[in-house]
Amino acid sequence: MNKIYKKPKYLAIFTLPTLIAYIIAFVVPFIMGLYLSFCKFKTIASAQFVGFSNYMTVFTDTRGFIRAFIFTVKIAVVGVVTTNIIAFIFALLLTRGLKGTNFYRTIFFMPNLIGGIILGYIWQLLLNGILIRLVGVDLTFKASYGYWGIIILYNWQKIGYLMIIYIAGIQNVPGDLIEAAKIDGATYMQTLKSIILPMVMSSITICTFLSLTDCFKMFDQNLALTAGAPRNQTTMLALDIFETYYNRVGFAGVGQAKAVIFTIIVFLIAMIQLRITSRKENN
Numbered sequence: 001m002n003k004i005y006k007k008p009k010y011l012a013i014f015t016l017p018t019l020i021a022y023i024i025a026f027v028v029p030f031i032m033g034l035y036l037s038f039c040k041f042k043t044i045a046s047a048q049f050v051g052f053s054n055y056m057t058v059f060t061d062t063r064g065f066i067r068a069f070i071f072t073v074k075i076a077v078v079g080v081v082t083t084n085i086i087a088f089i090f091a092l093l094l095t096r097g098l099k100g101t102n103f104y105r106t107i108f109f110m111p112n113l114i115g116g117i118i119l120g121y122i123w124q125l126l127l128n129g130i131l132i133r134l135v136g137v138d139l140t141f142k143a144s145y146g147y148w149g150i151i152i153l154y155n156w157q158k159i160g161y162l163m164i165i166y167i168a169g170i171q172n173v174p175g176d177l178i179e180a181a182k183i184d185g186a187t188y189m190q191t192l193k194s195i196i197l198p199m200v201m202s203s204i205t206i207c208t209f210l211s212l213t214d215c216f217k218m219f220d221q222n223l224a225l226t227a228g229a230p231r232n233q234t235t236m237l238a239l240d241i242f243e244t245y246y247n248r249v250g251f252a253g254v255g256q257a258k259a260v261i262f263t264i265i266v267f268l269i270a271m272i273q274l275r276i277t278s279r280k281e282n283n
Contacts, residue, residue: 037257040250054257064232065258068240069265074147075236076215079154083211084204087159091166092192105167108160116157120224123153127225139226146226146234153221158214162207169203170196205277212273216266237262 032044037054041047058065090108094101111119127149128138139145173196181191197204219238222228228235228243235243241262245255 033256034260036253037260040253042252050253054253057254058257058261061254064235064240064244067232068235068237071234072216072236075150075218076212078151079215080208080211082151083155083158083162084207086155087162087207088166090159090163091170095167095170105164108163110160111157112161116220117224119153119157120221123149124225127152140229143230143233146229149225150222150234153225154215154218158211162211165203165207166200169200173199201277201280205274208273208277209270213266213270216269
């Protein structure tokens with residue numbers, strides 16, 4: 001085994017297939033998409049370079065991108081906070097030796113295994129049934145109904161997944177530190193604040209990153225639950241890009257420009273979040 005590791009030439013042999021797949025599936029499409037965002041086209045073969053006009057249209061088109069961005073930010077702010085707080089509380093409860101802990105972990109994690117489009121239609125039926133019974137209207141009647149419907153769906157789907165990550169982080173906290181805090185007379189809240197939270201900052205960084213990027217990339221749930229109704233007021237960024245690209249004649253280039261901007265936005269927000277939480281983790 002040692003002889004194998006001493007020969008760097010084997011590294012290329014094992015990494016080449018993955019590298020080729022990555023280039024074909026990601027790098028090449030990204031470069032082509034970046035070029036097409038500066039073109040007007042129906043097919044790639046008919047692409048005509050038009051400069052920055054697609055990007056100008058994105059920021060002057062009142063039908064969508066800015067409004068979708070604002071709505072997505074609103075979803076992300078509430079979605080990230082609620083999913084992480086509730087997931088962390090559940091993780092604390094399920095690491096205290098309660099009966100049936102493994103069963104509860106499994107049950108809470110299962111919604112994450114269901115596809116977003118299926119969840120969207122299931123929750124659409126449930127929420128529409130409740131709203132029709134209570135106020136006589138469905139989710140598409142008001143944007144606020146659709147907003148809270150997406151928040152509820154997202155929490156139900158993601159809390160269990162984040163909870164598993166928090167459980168792993170809490171279980172890695174040295175038990176002797178907890179015992180020492182108890183001996184010194186620290187309350188549970190003091191132990192939580194001074195020992196547990198600092199020790200699980202790596203888990204908080206991961207969960208915040210996952211929930212933040214998931215909120216911005218949300219598509220299936222948005223499409224199935226509200227499809228942007230009423231009047232595109234509940235359209236998120238990914239759905240707006242889809243609608244622009246496929247459902248507006250002559251706007252494929254604009255849709256591609258939106259996709260490029262969307263990629264940059266998600267990347268920048270994710271990097272800023274990682275930088276902020278990583279600093280706290282290091283401290």
